Amino acid sequence: MSTLFPDTHPEAERVQIELLRQAPAWRKLEMVGQLNQTVRTLALSGLRQRHPEATPQELRRRLADLLLGPNLAAQVYGPLRLPEQE
Numbered sequence: 778m779s780t781l782f783p784d785t786h787p788e789a790e791r792v793q794i795e796l797l798r799q800a801p802a803w804r805k806l807e808m809v810g811q812l813n814q815t816v817r818t819l820a821l822s823g824l825r826q827r828h829p830e831a832t833p834q835e836l837r838r839r840l841a842d843l844l845l846g847p848n849l850a851a852q853v854y855g856p857l858r859l860p861e862q863e
Contacts, residue, residue: 786828817840819838820840835857835858835859841854
């Protein structure tokens, strides 16, 4: 088996993969949920840095653009309304 992560010692990677294989399905799903939440948190942090004046509603709408794409987000939540447009 080739290594997946070149910066990880092969034995450590082998142990990590074995632990993941042995984990029950519920634990794997829990880890995926935690990863998804981390991605959302990081995305919101980046949006706050790029748009420091944005309201929480605008940030949530911009997050929808990132997660769903602008077309689907507009269909689901309506167009992105900026404060000067209201």
